[in-house]
Amino acid sequence: MPANSKYLNPAFWPRFSKITAAILGGYFVSVTFHLALASWFSRADVLITMAFSGFILWVALMVIAFLAKSGWKIWGIYILLTLLFYLFIYLGQTYNTAK
Template sequence: MPANKKYLTRSPWQRFAKITAGFIGGYMVTTSVHIALAFWLDHVNVIMTLRYAGFLLWGALLILAFLAKNGWKVWGIYLLLTLFFAVFIYLGKTYNPLV
């Protein structure tokens, strides 16, 4: 059964933004979350968790990028989330330098 045409993205730029936000942006958020957790928790356990939970989180972020109407807003949200977790990575390096 074909998709309803009114729900499909017509703009090639929006399609490009959604695809890249889903793949690249979702991957950036996923890795930044797990690296931030690795600096604050036991890094061996977090790396083992990244193998499975990372794939699930990346897949969920990939799907969420396609559910939005504007792909550029999704890019903005993913970049802000990555920056937010980058701050936690910096604070983790500062306050837990031995990890």
């Protein structure tokens, strides 16, 4: 049974933005989230845990990207989350090296 054509998006750019947001954006958010945790908590424990939880988070972010209506909106959200986690990384490294 073929898919209903009203749910298919034939345009290239919306499809491209969702695919790249799912793969690249989800990866950036997943990695920066775990690095932010590593800058505040035990680095070795977080990085070992990242081998499993990072993949699970990345897949969840991929699913969210494909469920979103707009690929550009999800790109914006993923970029904002990545920048927020970069801020936490910077603050964690600054605070923890000052001790």
